[in-house]
Amino acid sequence: MKRIWFYVIVCLQVLFLILMSISYYTMDTWGESIRLKTAPVDPRDPFYGDFVTLSYEVEMVPADKWNVSADIGSGEKIYLLLEPDEKNLYTLVKASAEKPEVSEEEVVLPARLDWHDPQRGVYMVDIGLDRYFIEEGTGQQYEQNREDLIVEVILAPWGQKKIDSVTKAE
Amino acid sequence: MKREELIKESKEWVEERIISEEQRDQLLERYPARQHKPLLLTFAAIFIGLGFLTFIASNWSAISDVFRMAIIVGSLLAFYVAGEQTYRKHSKRLGESLMLIALMIFGAGIFLTGQMYHFTSFSALPFFVWSIAAFGLFLLCKETLFFIASAVLTTVGQVYSGVTFGEYHIWTGLLFILGLGWFTAREQRTDYSVWFGAGYLIQSLVLVLSSGYPYYWLINLILFLYLFDDAAAGKGKLRVLKTFSVVSVFLILVFQVFFLGEGFVEVQTESSFYFFIVWAVFFVGAVVRSAMSSTNYYWIDLLLFLPLFRFEFADALSLALLFVYSLLWLTSGYQQSVARWVNKGTAALLATTFIAYFQLAWDFMSRSLFFFIGGILLFALSFFLERKRRQVSKGEVTP
Secondary structure (H helix, E strand, O other): OOHHHHHHHHHHHHHHHHHHHHHHHHHHHHOEEEEEEEEOOOOOOOEOOOEEEOEEHHHEEEHHHEEOOOOOOOOOEEEEEEEEOOOOOEEEEEEEOOOOOOOOOOEEEEEEEEEEEOOOOEEEEEOOOOEEEOOOOOOHHHHOOOOOEEEEEEEOOOOOEEEEEEEEOO | OOHHHHHHHHHHHHHOOOOOHHHHHHHHHHOOOOOOOOHHHHHHHHHHHHHHHHHHHHOHHHOOHHHHHHHHHHHHHHHHHHHHHHHHHOOHHHHHHHHHHHHHHHHHHHHHHHHHOOOOOOOOHHHHHHHHHHHHHHHHHOOHHHHHHHHHHHHHHHHHHHHHHOOOOHHHHHHHHHHHHHHHHHHOOHHHHHHHHHHHHHHHHHHHHHOOOOOOHHHHHHHHHHHHHHHHOOOOOOOHHHHHHHHHHHHHHHHHHHHOOOOOOOOOOOOHHHHHHHHHHHHHHHHHHHHHOOOOOOHHHHHOOOOHHHOOOHHHHHHHHHHHHHHHHHHHHHHHOOHHHHHHHHHHHHHHHHHHHHHHHOOOOOHHHHHHHHHHHHHHHHHHHHHHHHHHHHOOOOO
């Protein structure tokens, strides 16, 4: 066994873990911060030990904003184009299968199709931020008004995203 | 004789001039001091390790993120360095175990770091990175342990990908097929084949189920494994992959017996054109291979790979094929006095009879009668076959 290569492999593993950690911290500097409004959560009990289940308004795409061909399957990737409203909350402009062009204010959020509800005419998508980890025992403060929370999300240029904070809507 | 006894006794022999001092040393060399395995020390280390681990686990949420990272990276490095030193200087077995622990810490570290920093994974990428680390260790020291670790991690990652994301992770698949497949073919070792074969079959299932291919694509994938066996099994070694593939395709036929009946209207034919092209290439290859083989009987196995699902009575045809298959092995086993073939045919015939009985009689017989008659039937059949089998293994039946 060549010792140098062994330590190269070990160092790469350490580097991988450290990069995971560093990229999280550098997101605050390089990333873009957007505010999203939450939506009611189904199932009823959103507490699962140490995290809160969140759902967002932008995850419900009405049919008229759905610019994706009909043969898309569940789990496939789509892009949400968002723009800020007057309260600086980001709302949906449209959903598309290809990455859309963005103007000054707009941002693009990748998501996956969950399911299509033809009765209500909405497409449910998942932006992958449905878990907010909290310290144990602090779930109570999120329990009331949990459909009325403002989630501050940071989007990194390299595609990573995280929940920065969860606050009650004013 | 124990070394301690010998030391005492031989001292007297030297004094009595029976042997010389040199001869005494030579004799003593034949009884080296037994190395006491540090059993208690090992347990002590395990206990301290467990204490440390439970302490960290129970206080995990109270530890700050940076300190958590330090614990993960620190223990990772400690186990790797200790493992490498031990592997090189003292014991290979202990060294590779320590390195395996470090590898497990790396994997746990990926998921813990991901949880700490709220990463959301959209694919089996964490398992892929973990598998690469395992495979890298295997490349360096060529220890079976790391071959197994790579095979298990890629397969678990693939199952995770299939269950959680409903997709086959292509990079993990490539690492498994090209990386581990290459060494399975090159080293021609039975243990490699077992792990590779098991992983291959599970991953094939994930590929077919999660990518929405019709189930019959499994036949092609298994046929490939059947062909791959020629590369992977050394001369005179166990044909592990061949056995694996024959057993799996047998199970597929059983599946067809039960599910391709009248109720099964939807036969997905869209991709069956490509299926037949791939199948034809593999099958011709297999036929050529069996024609070149020294025994003229291996074509019997190939019967199982026939794509019967396209025919109208696919369930009945599958059942008939299973019977033909079993009887062919039985009769050629008797004719050639090959006990292994007779065993194979016996097992196949018993299974097939049971399946046929289940399929035909379940619906219109009362349950107790069904099991009662079935039991007697199987008993009679196994009695008859066992007697024949013993004759063959004793060599009483002449060809």
